[in-house]
Amino acid sequence: MQNSLYSLAEHTRDHLRKTEFSSIVDYELAQSFANDLDWALTATLPEQMLIERPVRGLYNAPLVLGKSVPDELSELYGAARNAFGQVRWTEYYEEDAWSESFISSFACGEGIGPDGRLHQGEMILGLFLLGPNTYYPEHAHPAEEYYIALTGNPEFKLGNNQFELKNDGAVILHHSNISHAIRSSTEPFYAIYGWRGQVDAGTWYRDNMMEEAEFKKYPRINKR
Numbered sequence: 751m752q753n754s755l756y757s758l759a760e761h762t763r764d765h766l767r768k769t770e771f772s773s774i775v776d777y778e779l780a781q782s783f784a785n786d787l788d789w790a791l792t793a794t795l796p797e798q799m800l801i802e803r804p805v806r807g808l809y810n811a812p813l814v815l816g817k818s819v820p821d822e823l824s825e826l827y828g829a830a831r832n833a834f835g836q837v838r839w840t841e842y843y844e845e846d847a848w849s850e851s852f853i854s855s856f857a858c859g860e861g862i863g864p865d866g867r868l869h870q871g872e873m874i875l876g877l878f879l880l881g882p883n884t885y886y887p888e889h890a891h892p893a894e895e896y897y898i899a900l901t902g903n904p905e906f907k908l909g910n911n912q913f914e915l916k917n918d919g920a921v922i923l924h925h926s927n928i929s930h931a932i933r934s935s936t937e938p939f940y941a942i943y944g945w946r947g948q949v950d951a952g953t954w955y956r957d958n959m960m961e962e963a964e965f966k967k968y969p970r971i972n973k974r
């Protein structure tokens with residue numbers, strides 16, 4: 751059971767290390783994530799069995815598991831496919847007025863982490879699946895985050911910037927408490943993701959993310 755998650759950790763680490771970044775702070779954050787994964791690979795992480803939940807967004811799984819990907823991504827993509835059944839899938843958020851537009855197309859699978867199949871309290875390694883034509887609205891969290899886009903050519907919005915198209919293999923880094931949003935294309939978006947830092951601290955949003963006088967709102971997390 752454990753091998754596929756360790757193999758995912760190994761290939762994810764290697765992908766983070768070989769990716770070039772345009773700024774030193776991004777480079778350093780990616781190296782920190784790679785070092786976390788290196789550490790996890792030397793540890794014997796305890797398995798945990800938690801309650802399984804229905805996850806509506808997994809109806810897109812057949813569409814993302816049989817894609818052909820560029821040669822340089824094939825090992826990482828294969829590792830993610832082998833780990834697909836080992837991560838613990840949830841809808842992550844409770845359904846409410848904020849999440850109702852995307853939650854039935856939203857699937858988050860924690861492999862290593864506080865609520866993953868392999869327990870680790872200070873980092874997360876998982877898989878992520880967002881249905882086609884879906885908007886995951888602007889939000890932020892204290893934990894630092896990466897996505898590695900595997901398929902689907904989504905667009906990411908960072909802070910005040912415009913949406914930017916991300917090709918297969920792209921590494922998207924989110925520093926602590928930086929606003930970000932995802933818009934999928936006509937295809938589902940499938941990715942590897944990771945967190946480090948305050949992995950238990952909640953996601954927040956504001957109606958206007960840039961309006962610092964506005965109180966933060968905390969959607970209910972439902973992944974335990």
Ligand SMILES: [Fe+2]
Nearest residue numbers: 891895924930
């Ligand atoms: Fe995020």
